[in-house]
Amino acid sequence: MQQTTFGSLEHFQKGSIEIIKGKAEHYAFSNIYEVASGAPPYQKTVVGKNLKFVIESLRAEGDSPWYAAAHDEFVVVMDGDVTVHYIKPDVAGSLAPADSEGTYTLDGAPQGKSMGYVKLGRGHQAILPAGVAYQFRAAKPGVLIVQTILGPNSVEKWNDICLQ
Amino acid sequence: MQQTTFGSLEHFQKGSIEIIKGKAEHYAFSNIYEVASGAPPYQKTVVGKNLKFVIESLRAEGDSPWYAAAHDEFVVVMDGDVTVHYIKPDVAGSLAPADSEGTYTLDGAPQGKSMGYVKLGRGHQAILPAGVAYQFRAAKPGVLIVQTILGPNSVEKWNDICLQ
């Protein structure tokens, strides 16, 4: 059997585009590991954008800020081990403006009740439920992708990351 | 197993051409059974022509004239039973002009030695050797194809036989 090949911060092999007609930029082709390897911890770098919806690549390293969104978000650990801690705020809907979209950064841990935590390894996916505060913690560098909506903390730097 | 389908004078199903670009005539598409069914006995109707080379379709019925050519020809029985009789002329090269091409019709059986005969059924092929006289005999109607060169007895009537 051929081995299954996953990427990692340490080891990834970016693919390529052979253009017959058109431009490489049309494909907005980047690599989440490469992006994470060149980013500061927990920079929410947009690597996929479909109108307002985004996929962000995050370098997990140490503790992230506390985040929250008014809608469900999802995280998949693509490299390393990451723990996600959750706090239910005392006042429901107090963390991100009602009907807002995207991830909000909180000023430290919010007032509320600890909901517990999940320990994620490579390939593990967790829900980041609407209205709940969450924090990523990683003892060693890793890579996350987050499914969310373009928000105040999303960073777009397509020119730096895409094949051209 | 699906049955193998051969054609016959009695039963043939001509195919077709779907033109996307160009003309049906470019394919000079006919059917050897259809041609033989509409032809007098032993008319050497040209159904394939590649520069000077031809394939002729013949309706075998009764005795043919005696033929000869200065080069090898070949016959394949495509329907029916056909006997081919051969005569080696006393004077070698006397039947068809030296270096001539195509089938010559002889004025009856030539002076010479009987070489014998072959009895052919459907799918059987016989050589019609250079310089030798031969005659087809068929008790019932059948179909032959002859591989030869365009000659004095070849009949071309593409307009009548081809899909258009």
Add this chain to the structure above:
Amino acid sequence: MMDMSTLPQNVRASQPDAITGYRTFQLGHFEFSRDAYFVTVKWPAQGTQHSHQMHADAFLRAMMRDIAWGFFYGWVNFDEVLGTRNHYGKVDLYAGSFNASYKAAGVDFLEQFDTPVIMATFKAIMKDWVNEGFDPFAAPEETGTAFGAKHGDNVAAIERTRIATKRMPGLEGDSPLRDDFPVNRQFNDVAQDEPEIHAEPGFEKELHAFNLFKYLSRSDVTWNPSVTSVCKESLFCPTTEEFVLPVFHGNDRVEWFLQMSDEIVWDVADKNTGEPRARVTMRAGDIAAMPADIRHKGYSQKRSMLLVWENATPNLPKRYESGELSPYPVQF
């Protein structure tokens, strides 16, 4: 053998052929027939009948996806000639309509059907034409042949349905995980551990995590995305891919791919003409957009994990077609 009386009302089919055992189907002005090796499609154009032939295995794999995906987003090209276009409630069936040469020669043909009608016909075709031992969802190494005269059927294989997920598999009331499925032979080395969930009392139903790679390693189909997370109209639809995508998908919106493991090469062509545009090689961690004006077909020499990311926002086809939205998702 399927009894005529079991054919749905809207489906027009012949009696089984005496030699091959297969029925011939009529759908509008189209005719579909198959024999030992091939499927032949016929349609009228320029006052006469035109036809096109596909290998039976390729045709059945393509039609299976079209059914399973509910005609999906936009264009499902079975090959360079035949395909469907989804209008969500109605579906176009076409021959040559998105092929520059057929178009130029005027031998193309397109007919629109109500979705239930074309769906019923496609399902009846699959039921009649898929033989025992052939699984159109499986990789070539995992299935018997599609060829030969009619022998038996494989209803279980073709009636698998795509799993609908509301938020995330494994949440209460949501779609199930795949723990009962075996690990695929090509993912034997994929870790089967599960995340640790340490929920405080009362939050057991709110915290949730699962091993997505394990889940994918247990997929029993290829090239058949199913939803694993829903962020409003943003849908993660990962899938496991081996051999070749049986269709050339032309999307009516932008679609994204994130290659989660191994490698897929994509042939990209113009959506309307079929002319080649690019070849995109994606390896683990690569993410790229498939613009809204192309069609794409993937090749995965080893079974791989692909995250297909779709946008289910209503009315996107019109917004792209009108030019309101650029076919390219990002300008830089």
Add this chain to the structure above:
Amino acid sequence: MMDMSTLPQNVRASQPDAITGYRTFQLGHFEFSRDAYFVTVKWPAQGTQHSHQMHADAFLRAMMRDIAWGFFYGWVNFDEVLGTRNHYGKVDLYAGSFNASYKAAGVDFLEQFDTPVIMATFKAIMKDWVNEGFDPFAAPEETGTAFGAKHGDNVAAIERTRIATKRMPGLEGDSPLRDDFPVNRQFNDVAQDEPEIHAEPGFEKELHAFNLFKYLSRSDVTWNPSVTSVCKESLFCPTTEEFVLPVFHGNDRVEWFLQMSDEIVWDVADKNTGEPRARVTMRAGDIAAMPADIRHKGYSQKRSMLLVWENATPNLPKRYESGELSPYPVQF
């Protein structure tokens, strides 16, 4: 596993890949590699590298014909991109050169090789890439799979040679009949009687006849013509056909087909651009020309007998190319 030391001098190949077991071959600026399912061909164009992918079975079937036919007459298109053109002593290998889209985009590439060099490389590729159990000459029902990592080889199958006939098989000193071969499973109903030859004493070696249909029923290969009668440069090259012609043959002269049994459908396309021209359905007794300006690919759902008729007159390619000869054999 083939030892490097056994590679012919002119053949450039890598060591076997650690994962798949297959070698990668270089021929001029072309690179050929294969994996479990696909063959990938790479070439330079516009200052960068372009590539194209084929299913391994289709590629091996096509290359097998190209070798067995000695590059045949004119163009042997493996598919719509890759192919060879015979210059009789030299051979062009090309990618996209006879594909309107590749040409227009300028990503086509053509390189000429001495025939022995390209032949040696093609044979070395087949020797390395054809696995045990796969016969590229056989119909799908008669062979195992071409797919998977390297396992064994099938040298016996790929080293069959085309039989050369001077006048007619079975004549003294000429090619043998096939009485030792078994009747193919699809021709079990073909009569096996032989003509009666009643030669007068002394003429035993001059009179000759045989059962051509019996001879064809015992062919162990598909889509591989061999000569059964020679009238000067007029060659009858009958063959038995099942499934699909693995190449899209573009002739450098007019070629004729006489369908001897059953049915073949031909897709006909422009020789230079690949654009579709016609579909020709030929049934038993039908005879038709393939003009000198097209390429053709046949489909035979049941094994059938096809008489391919070739014209070996020297210098025909130049005479057709110059316009001296019409691409259409008959004007009417």
